[in-house]
Amino acid sequence: MRQVLTNTDFLSGVLFVALGGGFALISFNYGFGTPSEMGSGYFPRVLGFGVLIVGLVLVVKAFLRARARGDAVVAFPIRPTLLVLGSLAAFALLLRPLGLAITTLALIGVAGFATPDRKLREIAMLAIGMSVFACVVFVELLKVPLPLWPRGF
Amino acid sequence: MDIFSNLALGLSVAVTPWNILYCFMGVTLGTLIGILPGIGPIATMAMLLPATYAFEPTSALIMLAGIYYGAQYGGSTSAILLKLPGESSAVVATLDGYAMAQKGKAGLALALAAIGSFIAGTIGTLILAGFAPALAKLAVTFGAAEYFALMVLGLVAAIVLSSGPLLKSIGMLMLGLLFGLVGSDINSGVDRFTFGQPELSGGVNFVVVALGLFGISEILLNLEKREERRLVSSSLGGLWPSWRDLRQALPAMLRGSGLGAVLGILPGGGVTMSSFASYTLEKRISKHPEQFGHGAPQGLAGPESANNAAAQTSFVPLLTLGIPSNGVMAMMMSAMLIHNIQPGPQIITNSPDLFWGLIVSMWIGNLILVVLNLPLIGMWVKLLTIPYRLLFPAILLFCCIGLYSVQNSVFDVYLAIGFAVLGYVFIKLKCDPVPFLLAFILGPMLEENFRRAMLVARGDAGVFLTRPISATMLAVALALLCFAVIPQIRKSRKVAFQED
Amino acid sequence: MTKIMIACTAVTLSFAALLSSASAQDWRPSRAVDLIVPSGAGGGHDNNARILASVMEKYAGQPINVINQPAGAGVVAYNEMRNAEPDGQTVGQVSVSIVSDQFRIEGVDYNKDSYAYIGQISADQNVLVVTADGPYGDMDITQFLAAAKDAADPIAFGVSGNWTNHDYTRYQIEQAADVSFLRVPIKGGAQIVLSMLSGDVQVGALYPSEIKSQVDAGALKPLAHNGTEPLAAWPDVPSFTSLGLPVNLAIWRALVLPKETPEDIRAGWESILEQTMNDPAVKEGYATAGIGYAYLNSTDTVALVDEAETAYRTISEEAGVTREAQ
Incomplete structure (x- = not known):
């Protein structure tokens, strides 16, 4: 049983059922229409149920072949994943209020800790270097409309 | 006037020191922004447009066009090296191009992409010079029914070019289509799956999905592999392709160029389709389709040539019909209008120096x-x-920065975090994200054209079979699907028997 | 005596000149200005903003950055303009959809009263066109409307989405001439033109700039337009109004500031815009880009906006436009 639960077929089946079912469920809010004059719900509902069915087949397949295949998922490393995603969130949170120069320091500072072979001095230097580089290349040269400094400056 | 005197006229316009300089500036800037994912050619062209007021009109257009096809070049560089596709045409380069780079053949991959693009640019220029007015007629024969059939062909291609098991590929395909439907439905104006977020009512942007699903989740995967990580870098491999490599890739480049040149003319998504179509073709006719996805040179050279040829011929609807088929062409049109040039059927007779000068400059730019x-x-x-x-x-x-600059909003950065998680989970569960991404791109066009074709035909589904172009493409799609499905079913039955 | 009087007058005059120049000059932006545009780069809205910005920089004394925010068909941009710091450093370019969005988009809570208006910057018309080699190619507008009325199967009319400008025009034509069309939604004017050329749809109501090259080439034929003045490109094409048909919904663009902007900053921007719009470079830029030149000062713009809101409210109620999912 344990083998089934960590089987990639089983888990992707569950994911498909959840996502497909979700889309299908929400699509009931939209008009279905007729094949000749389709409503906005027609395509999503048909596709949603399609994904749901594929998911169910995968789940059944996983049970039928439980013993034959040990195609198990490897563990998810939590720490680097959270740090990388956290660095992106930091960028999104800080950019508008603090501007690109400071936000870059934060992004690199957070992301830099995601590897085991990190060195504090290296991260600091990288952060400063990238901050200058980003401000010069993106804002000054390419004129991407990014706020550069904290609001009010 | 025959083609040679036309090209001679074009050469005399394009080969002046100033125009060569503008061309050089355009393609260099284009390469730079192409490498940076999310910073697209449209925003750059918009920014430079006021600066071109003072230029000669031909010079302005030469430079702006250079930004566009230069960006196509640059886009494949980051796709090959870092699996960061900044534009839909670069997605295919992340398959075998990135695989080659992982195997230490990054130099070969980049060289093949550059040479393929140059060959395609040359062929594209010749086609543009020889047949532009005739090709314009092809562009307007495509109605909603034909575009629907083309999209179906594209979806079948998405299944064919996936390396995963068939059932999962189909599931991922449909899921991609669903995500493509997020946003305002053009037929009814209803916002679908937006959860009340106005940012979503224009749909999820391609850059968000591509960077989340491919670029960022690839970083997560790389960080996982601690010890063996990046052994690639120690062995750079040969930087230059050998004659054997080139001879092997050349037929793929030529086929890709031809295919791309034809598809690029279609204003409703032809450029996007070109690289997928070429990949499918190469995999289909290859003696070793199992190498595709693991660094097959043809799987990179063909599509790279195709998207570059398509980029050249995508100027046809603008130059000969005066219809801008996408944002880049809308910018080109603005540039022409600012200089009092009305793009359209009369442009070849009214300003032949501009028309032929621009076309020849594209070849020079590629050089x-x-x-x-x-x-x-x-x-x-x-x-x-x-x-x-x-x-x-x-x-x-x-x-x-790329994500933010798509709509000047941090919303897309948050959204990309979600897609990065989704992409990471997909890879962990051995679900190939490629069909997902392709279906995501094609989904909205598929639905829109299907519904429009049905509406215009007053509900008669027979329209897809009675119009010859649409019927032919659907037949090809069906044949391709059978070729893809039958071996898979045989294989899985074999496996099932062995297990019993 | 005369000398003293002359001297006095001179002093008074120079004082007055000083005063008036001071009042026209009292507020100007202190750093680069953001001009928010509710659409992506390329296309009419963006062109309009860039032409305007390039001239306006001269009078504002600061660079003007065009910021494209296409998200949510403009809804995100309109919310951002309303919520920006009212310090005059952020200006918004709006179209008539700021008064029509509230009737058709769920969740929109801005309306004509959410902004301070600097002035109108342009006006546009919808031109009814048919394919020249199609079944209606040799008809004039009266014949076409008669044919549309008699058609057993409604004629396919391309619109760029439900209850967009094109679609409101379609509705007005239907009401005025007592006809009905098959409404075919197609993304954007360029795609509508393509659909007309490929024969999917037979008629559309588009901006002059979107159809110019095809009309010049003889592929499309303009029948009538919904403006009040003759069209610059085709002065012979009649307006619906001149035919006694009330097809006249105004389409315009204007510059706005957040509602709470102080009076002196508003006055500063009003004078910047007035100087900009009187610069011949704007007229030239508009003419080449196919944008209709029209300028109204702040007070007249408010009247224009009021009128537009009433018109769109009436027609939306009459047509049963809803904000709910359909």
């Missing part, structure tokens, strides 16, 4: 690009020798 890019390959490959702990935070920063 500059290949001369510029081949020596740079060594530098790009060295990029991979930077320790990964320093490289990935920089990549994350470029992704963030």
Whole structure:
């Protein structure tokens, strides 16, 4: 049983059922229409149920072949994943209020800790270097409309 | 006037020191922004447009066009090296191009892409010069029914070019279509799956999905592999392709160029389709389709040529009909209007020097690009020798800036975090994200054209079979699907028997 | 005596000149200005903003950055303009959809009263066109409307989405001439033109700039337009109004500031815009880009906006436009 639960077929089946079912469920809010004059719900509902069915087949397949295949998922490393995603969130949170120069320091500072072979001095230097580089290349040269400094400056 | 005197006229316009300089500036800037994912050619062209007021109209157009096809070149560089596709045409380069780079053949991959693009640019220019007015007629024979059939063909291609098991590929395909439907439905004006967020009512942007699903989740995967990580960098491999490599890839480049040149003319998504179509074709006719996805040179050279040829011929609807088929062409049109040139059927007779000068400059631009890019390959490959702990935070920063600049909103950065998680889970569960991404791109066009075709035909589904172009494409799609499905079913039955 | 009087007058005059120049000059932006545009780069809205910005920089004394925010068909941009710091450093370019969005988009809570208006910057018309080699190619507008009325199967009319400008025009034509069309939604004017050329749809109501090259080439034929003045490109094409048909919904663009912007900053921007719009470079830029030149000062713009809101409210109620999912 344990083998089934960590089987990639089983888990992707569950994911498909959840996502497909979700889309299908929400699509009931939209008009279905007729094949000749389709409503906005027609395509999503048909596709949603399609994904749901594929998911169910995968789940059944996983049970039928439980013993034959040990195609198990490897563990998810939590720490680097959270740090990388956290660095992106930091960028999104800080950019508008603090501007690109400071936000870059934060992004690199957070992301830099995601590897085991990190060195504090290296991260600091990288952060400063990238901050200058980003401000010069993106804002000054390419004129991407990014706020550069904290609001009010 | 025959083609040679036309090209001679074009040469006399394009080969002046100033125009060569503008062309050079355009393609260099284009390459730079192409490498940076999310910073697209449209925003750059918009920014430079006021600066071109003072230029000669031909010079202005030469430079702006250079930004566009230069960006196509640059886009494949980051797709090959870092799996960061900044535009839909670069997605295919992340398959075998990235696989080649992982195997230490980054130099070869970049060189093949550059040479393929140059060959395609040459062929595209010749086709544009020889047949532009005739090709314009093809562009207007495509109605909603034909576009629907083309999209179906594209979806079948998405299944064919996936390396995963068939059932999962179909599931991922449908899921991609669903995500493509997020946003305002054009037929009814209803916002679908937006959860009340106005940011979503224009749909999820391609850059968000591509960077989340491919670029950022690839970083997560790389960080996982601690010890064996980036052994690639220690062996750079040969930077230059050997004659054997070139001879092997040349037929693929030629086929890709032809296919891309034809598809590029279609204003409703032809450029996007060109690289997928070429990949499918190469995999289909290859004696070793199992190598595709693991670094097959043809799987890179063909599609790269196709998207570059398509980029050239995508000027046809604008130049000969006066219809801008996408944002880039809308910018080109603005540039023409500012200089009091009305693009359209009369442009060839009214301003032949501009028309032929622009076309010849595209070939010169491609020449500059290949001369510029081949020596740079060594530098790009060295990029991979930077320790990964320093490289990935920089990549994350470029992704963030690119994501933000799509709509000047941080919403897309948050959204990309979601897609990065989704992409990571997909890879963990051995679900190939490629069909998902392709279906995501094609989904909205598929639905829109299907519904429009049905509406215009007053509900008669027979329209797809009675119109010859649409019927032919649907038949090809069906045949391709059978070719893809039958071996898979046989294989899985064999496996099932063995297990019993 | 005369000398003293002359001297006095001179002093008074120079004082007055000083005063008036001071009042026209009292507020100007202190750093680069953001001009928010509710659409992506390329296309009419963006062109309009860039032409305007390039001239306006001269009078504002600061660079003007065009910021494209296409998200949510403009809804995100309109919310951002309303919520920006009212310090005059952020200006918004709006179209008539700021008064029509509230009737058709769920969740929209801005309306004509959410902004301070600097002035109108342009006006546009919808031109009814048919394919020249199609079944209606040799008809004039009266014949076409008669044919549309008699058609057993409604004629396919391309619109760029439900209850967009094109679609409101379609509705007005239907009401005025007592006809009905098959409404075919197609993304954007360029795609509508393509659909007309490929024969999917037979008629559309588009901006002059979107159809110019095809009309010049003889592929499309303009029948009538919904403006009040003759069209610059085709002065012979009649307006619906001149035919006694009330097809006249105004389409315009204007510059706005957040509602709470102080009076002196508003006055500063009003004078910047007035100087900009009187610069011949704007007229030239508009003419080449196919944008209709029209300028109204702040007070007249408010009247224009009021009128537009009433018109769109009436027609939306009459047509049963809803904000709910359909």
